[in-house]
Amino acid sequence: MSEDALFEIEDVPDANPSAEQVSELTDFEKAQTEAIELTTKINEAADAYYERDESIISDAEYDMAMRRLEEIEKTYPVLQGQDSPTLSVGGRAAATFEKVPHLERMMSLDNVFSEEQFLSWAEKTERDAGAAIEYLCELKIDGLAINLRYENGTLTGATTRGDGVVGEDVTANVLTIQGIPHRLAGSGFPELMEVRGEIYIPTAEFEELNKRLLEAKEKTFSNPRNSASGSLRQIDPAKTAARPLRLLVHGIGAWNEVPVANQSEVYALLESWGLPTSKYFKVLSSASSVADFISEMGAQRHSIDHEIDGIVIKVDDLAIQKKLGATSRAPRWAIAYKYPPEQVNTKLVDIKVSVGRTGRATPFAIVEPVQVAGSVVEYATLHNQDVVKAKGVLIGDTIVIRKAGDVIPEILGPVLELRNGTEYSFVMPEECPECGSKLAPASEEDIDLRCPNTKGCPAQVRGRVEHIGSRGGLEIEGLGESTAEALTNPIPPIQPALLTEAGLFDLTLEGIFPLEVWNYSDIRIREIKLDKDTKEPLRELPFRRIRKIGKKVVMDPPFDPEAEVFDGDEQYILSKGAFELIAELEKAKTKPFWRMLVSLNIRHVGPVAARALANHFGSIEALDEASAEELAAVEGVGQIIAESVKTWLSVDWHREIVDRWKAAGVQLFVPGHPGPGAAVSSDGPCSGLIIVATGSLEGFTRDGAQEAIIAAGGKPASSVSKNTNYVAAGPGAGSKLTKAEELGIPVLDAEGFRKLLEGGPAAVSS
DNA sequence: CACCCTCGAGTTCA
DNA sequence: CTCGAGGGTG
Incomplete structure (x- = not known):
């Protein structure tokens, strides 16, 4: 159950009491709100139905919600997220497919992103193989992996990849796909074999399909991959049959005694039996010719009849494949x-x-x-004014965007041919967009402009409060982005609950009513301008209240979460959010001292430096009394951090934060710490070991793993280097695992990690 | 003083 | 995840 479900979702056109300046909600915003509501409703109903076998709304109601959502998405295609229920026709239909284990695990592949990386992989592989290698190169089709099972030449099952171990049975649908033989041609088939391939929709057919859907006034697909995925998961195989799905095979799973020696010969064999193979594959005998193949195909990737997102390179010789084996998730x-x-x-x-x-x-x-690459992009950072200049973009330009690291959108530059003269350049404002203070560089050489109003600028206070609540800070549930905004929101006539973080632990239920929580996108583009004459703040952009955690009420404490309260003619039900926030704040008061240090928002003091300082000094008083030199003597703390701490402590309003937190009962010391200089010894089974945890380790949260390493006397690190002693990697581990393998660092699973923590290196040395 | 590790800070979207 | 910069080491 998501947190949002605790709150009422409201459609309040004007949540701001100073109403005049606020423009009406646009149609788009109304549609957006409605789409969110519908999606929640549909998903909850589908979950209930498929997971727990119960109906929480009638079929008719469900259909109506789905139709309305489709309608909205048609008007505003942007609102159709990747996971929109309208994409998986029949709600969460996937859940109705039977789970079937693969006979042989369906592995994923490791990735390389440059010629250089590929060459070093090839070098290592040749070394490990101890022989020259013939490489089989093929196109990496952007489709859906499928596993086909043939028994004595007859197709007896088709499953999706699933988690690699267990897939979903989509046999009925696969049987309708053109070009997949139900019965192999020729003879000499093995008793049992698994064939791996990719289901896709050719680019041209995809465009055709979308055109047809458009003409039929049905909703269209955003890309061939989604379209193929949606088509394969139809409950009714007749619908699948109507879609232009294709198959290309590119590998084998379980198969006793493959009668040939090379992967390429396997393809030839499969083809002779009538299975579709790609005509683009090529066997090459040197890594450098493979590199050429990669760049050649890259240049013509869009002239191929299906979408590709890369090239797969395999060792052709099956014996060498066997010798090289596989890591926990991918073949070597x-x-x-x-x-x-x-x-x-x-x-x-x-x-x-x-x-x-x-x-x-x-x-x-x-x-x-x-x-872009899987999600809808609305914002992209430009870092600073020099970057804006360097990119050469003007407001109004058509620009090129990509996803860097597959997550963060990056602007590459303008499309100059499409300029029409109306574009204009960006001018860095002189003043802070939120508090109006004059922006200035922090130092001479600093490119970045900063708002000097550290104490009072609402943007900075909000940021700091949010940081206090964050995972690296005090981990206060319910104190995230929007709550921090609500607590510090300075729009008159509402006084913010907090002017600075000093009062955070003095908050009471009465104090945070009324507290309204605004949604994310509104915070992001928030901009306050002062009226020229009255100097009153104008709200330039409309704020939209989507939920509330409290409402001012006339009622005697103690408050009761379930109470219904009457305020004039209106009736409100108090939501749990406010109560939980107060309870969480109380819990936070006794969190570890290093978390307190992080939460003070001292420059350069993050979790690691804070831990070092907390260990050595043990209390805020000890830090206060220590000189900068004494601070800098601590390992991991240098002059800059030391001075940053001392400077921070010398500011009046910073001291006020410390004093008020202390007065509120916040624990600004390490209980039982022997005193300054006496670092808490870190004895344990893992003393002196540097351990990196990555991926999802069963039984540990991300931070839990870090804590466990420290508790065992080890040192958790965030990146893998040659100094790293162990890497604990769970499913979903990425580049760190790759790096560990490259450097030959022992990799442990959750089980091994646990053993290491309990028994030290000896426990896992075997 | 030049290098290599790490850490901190900022980042988007679901 | 990435970038820039702090801290430690040879």
């Missing part, structure tokens, strides 16, 4: 070369400036929403 005898992330054109609508918790003013781009 194959690698995927991924082409650079998808690039998309869109329009640069505006450039605005946001201010973070440190006061840094960061320009960011607002772009016309577009789909």
Whole structure:
């Protein structure tokens, strides 16, 4: 159950008491709110139905919600997220497919992103193989992996990849796909074999399909991959049959005694039996010719009849494949070369400036929403004014966007041919967009402009409060982005509950009513301008209240979460959020001292430096009395951090934070600490070991793993290097695991990790 | 003083 | 995840 479900979702056109300046909600915003509501409703109903076998709404109601959502998404395609229920037709239909284990695990592939990385993989592989290698190169089709099971030449089952061990049975649908033989041609088939392939929709057919859907006034698909996925998961096989799905096979799973020696010969054999193989594969005998193949195909990737996102390179010789074996999740005898992330054109609508918790003013781009590599992008950071200049973009330009690291949108530059003269350049504002203070560089050489109003700037206070609640800080549930905003919101006539973080632990239920929580996108583009004449703040952009955690009520304490309260003619039910926040704040008061240090928002003091300081000094008083030199003597703390701490402590309003927190009962010391200088010894089974935890380790949360390493006397690190002693990797581990394997560092699973923590290196040395 | 590890800070979207 | 910069080491 999501947190949001605790709150009422409201459609309040004007949540701001100073109503005049606020424009009406746009149609788009109304549609967005409705789409969110519908999606929640549909998903909850589908979950109940498929997971727990119960109906919480009638079929008719469900259909109506689905139809309305489709309608909205048709009007505003941007609102159709990747996981929109309208994409998986029949709600969460997937859940109705039977789970079937694969006979042989369906592995994924490790990735390389440059020629250099590929060459070093090839070098290592040749070394490990102890022989020259013939490489089989093939296109990496952007589709859905499928496992086909043939028994004595007859197709007896088709399953999706699932988690690699167990897939979903989609046999009935696969049987309808053109070009997949139900019965193999020729003779000499094995008793039992698994064939791996990719289901996809050719680009041309995809466009055709979308055109047909459009004409039929049905909703269209955003890309061939989604479309193939949706088509394969139809409950009714007749619907699948109507879609232009294709198959290409590219591997084998379980198969006793393969009658040939090379993967390429396997393909030839499969083809002779009537299975579709790609005509693009090629066997090459040197890594450098493979590199050439990669760049050649990259240049013509869009002229191929289906979408590709890279090239797969395999060791052709099956005996060598066997010798090389596999890591926990991917074979060592194959690698995927991924082409650079998808690039998309869109329009640069505006450039605005946001201010973070440190006061840094960061320009960011607002772009016309577009789909890039899996999600809809609306914002992209521009780092600072020099970057804006360097990119050469003007407001109004058509620009090229891509996803860097597959997550963060990056603006590459303008499309100059599409300029029409109406574009204009961005000028860095002189003043803080939120508090109006004059922006200035922190030092001479500093490129970044900062808002000097550290104490009072609402943007900075909000950022700091949010940081206190964050995972690295005090981990206060219910104190995230929007709650921090609500607590510090300075829009008159509402006084913010907090002017600075000093009062955080003095908050009471009465104090936080009324507290309204605003949604994310509104915070991001928030901008307050002062009226020229009255100097009253104007709210330039409409705020939209989507939920509330409290409402001012006339009622005697103690408050009761379940109470219904009458305020004039209106009736409110108090939501749990406010009560939980107060309870969480109380719990936070006794969290570890290093978390307190992080929460003070001292520059350069993050979790690691804070731990070092907390260990050596044990209390805020000890830190206060110590000189900068004494601080800098601590390992991991240098002059800069030491001075930053001393400077922070010398500021009056910072001291006020410390004093008020203390007065409120916040524990600013390590209980039982022997005193300054006496570092708490870190004895344990893992003394002196540097351990990196990555991926999801069963039985540990991300931070839990770190804590466990420390508790065992080890040192947790965030990146893998040659100094690392062990890497504990769970499912979903990425580059760190790759790096560990490269460097030959022992890799442990959750089980091994637990043993290491209990018994030290001896326990896992075997 | 030049290098290599790490850490801190900022970042988007669901 | 990435970038820039702090801290430690040879």
